[in-house]
Amino acid sequence: MPGHVKKVTGPDPDPSPWLEVKQALKDKCLLKPYDAKKSCWVPNKGEDGGYLEGLTEADMKVADWEAVGVKTSVNVNGEVKVFKSETICQMNPPKFDCAEDMANLTFLGDACVLWNSVVRYQNELIYTYSGLFCIAINPYKRYPIYTLRTMEIYMGKRRSECWPHIFGVAEAAYQGMNNSGMNQ
Numbered sequence: 001m002p003g004h005v006k007k008v009t010g011p012d013p014d015p016s017p018w019l020e021v022k023q024a025l026k027d028k029c030l031l032k033p034y035d036a037k038k039s040c041w042v043p044n045k046g047e048d049g050g051y052l053e054g055l056t057e058a059d060m061k062v063a064d065w066e067a068v069g070v071k072t073s074v075n076v077n078g079e080v081k082v083f084k085s086e087t088i089c090q091m092n093p094p095k096f097d098c099a100e101d102m103a104n105l106t107f108l109g110d111a112c113v114l115w116n117s118v119v120r121y122q123n124e125l126i127y128t129y130s131g132l133f134c135i136a137i138n139p140y141k142r143y144p145i146y147t148l149r150t151m152e153i154y155m156g157k158r159r160s161e162c163w164p165h166i167f168g169v170a171e172a173a174y175q176g177m178n179n180s181g182m183n184q
Helices: 023-030 110-122 148-154 166-180
Strands: 039-043 051-062 065-072 081-084 127-130 133-136
Touching (some): 039 065, 039 081, 039 110, 133 166
Antiparallel strands (some): 127 133
């Protein structure tokens, strides 16, 4: 067990709540409003930084640059803000929220990667893949996902057969070392 918690008796706890994207979460993500032609990400110029969700309203030309009018998610009074067209990023459909491998996203821009990471972190899913890489976001608390029971889930399996976890990367390296006889 992690840190100061001592395991006395009984089996290791089930790690799936911190590894598996449940169907209820997928259904909740699908409820997010989305328009394939208008939904976009715009840079957040506030103190938080990052990106805001928005809906494009109109294309325009301001001075010598192309601009787009966007109604962002924080505009409660329906105000349309103007952004340079090159700063606007396309948004993935909600079915891609909480994606286990970000290489499968339709649009793989900064905003989309950041959004997927944020949604997974908010739902206590700290591991995700991005192609060959495993991304971990420090939750600053301990989850029971480094137990013998969790390790056994990944033993002898391919990375694609299990949820994202560092044990999946370690198992792939171990299998590669056994198969090739070379360091990984």
